[in-house]
Amino acid sequence: MTTKTERNGTLLARTLGAAQRHRLFTHLLLIGFGFVMLYPLLWMVSSAVKPEELIFRETGLIPGEVTLDNFSEGWGALSHSFGTYFVNSAIVTAGAVVGNLVACSLAAYAFARLEFPLKRLWFAVMLGSIMLPLHAVLVPQYVLFSELDWINTFWPLIIPKFLATDAFFIFLMVQFIRTLPRDLDEAARIDGAGHWRIFSRIIIPLSMPALATTAIFTFIWTWNDFLSQLIFLTNPDMFTVPVALRTFMDSSGNSSWGPMFAMSVLSLGPIFGFFLAGQRYLIRGIATTGLK
Template sequence: MAAITDIPVAKSPEPPTAIELKHRRKALRSQILRYGLLSLVGLIMIYPLIWLIGASFKTNAEMFSSPGFWPSEPTISGYIEGWKTSTPYTFGRFFLNSLWIIIPKTIGTAISCTLVAYGFARFEFPGKKFLFMTVIATLLLPNVVTRIPQYLLFRDIGWLDSFLPLWVPSALAGDAFFVFMVIQFLRAIPRDMEEAARVDGATTLQTLIYIVVPMLMPALISVCLFQFMWTMNDFLGPLIYISSVEKYPVSLALKLSIDTTEAFAWNQILAMSVLALAPSLAVFFMAQKYFIEGISTGGVKG
């Protein structure tokens, strides 16, 4: 301890007074306390995930015998067997299904949110105040109250067991959180360039595409990343709408594999859980700046 307190003292050009020393020691103690506490909590937070990765390489016999994460005889049999699944399809199929849900949904979200946010942030029109209030209200409206009639609606138009119920509401700016986030972002951008473009004769749509969209990029990237992650994790939506196994996304397939393989093959389920988390983790670590910014400007669920 003494050695550590000496470091700042040594840097000081003049001999510090007793009060200064006391202050420094106090600040240092606070630093150590903070780092210690944060590291401990961080470890508790992250250890389950680290353990998960280690356990996915363990044998079933070792899984419940030691709390360490390093497997004593590493094996990839969990991945090989788990990938095959108990269905006629492999997990590859389920990953493609997830991707096929995510990509159109994300593109639809980004385009519709851009148009709608542009409308709200840059134009005056009859009923604007009321419509904006409905954005806020929808933000707070629990989905649970609209879910059943939505299901009945999709059933009546023959969309059950297809991806349309998952795509279409989002493509019509149905995720109020994203609409709100982009509106807030756009409101903070100065209008000078847009006005200049309009004076030069650009239409509003040209202004949107060539001036506004490039400036909106950071917000749109946040929207796409969140939508990717939430859709990847979404369970209830596919659970209600997708019934044939060939169309299952990863979340449903994982639930299916718990129900069908539980009794003996733990490492298969854990191995597939690691794979299911991998895309979200990869995206998060590649682009965490956008997550932190998105969450801080718009506020977020989760």
């Protein structure tokens, strides 16, 4: 007869075995879903190094023939070097990032720390603007910017960011600032600090995770933005990367797929680099936002 200790040991071994099998199955399932999500990206990278006549003939991810001609052809295929479009995108994206960081942080501080008439109403209006689709304001914006003679300039894509038009980032920062203890503000006021000094010396340094989250998402969304840049930038000299990639496609069926995929791969480089550089702050910002 088996002893009680042996029975407990057998039961424990079976439990551990079932837990390991469940963990293995979970990991395999996640890997499978991850591969499905990454397959379009992997296919694009594979197609970027294939000869153009083999892109749609070979269905596998491993190219039968490797060439880098698509990169050289794509870089100089348009009216300007593709580096020009990278510079244009960098200018627009940098302006949008700086604008959101400055304007949204100031608005968030006002909602989180200041008291003013109809504060709750204006906060509700700000949140309601998140549900307002871009297409509803695109025509009025175009008319306004046309009157200001800003069409075919970068101003329509940059100036609105300095007016705190991205309510999502204001809400994100408000939630983060509310988690900071007000005792720090009171101690600074005792030392004679005003709102600007409290904002710049206390709130901003402690809000780095939320600021990094705002910067990363603004960078990604602005770099990948196509509709707004297509509407306001019609001069090829002002094209950004998404608009320039669109010019590789021809409705007559003569699209340059190889160069387009090659330039698409290059266009992902800044996004991955910026994301990896701020990944640590991004995780902290998302994890600590919305706790209150």
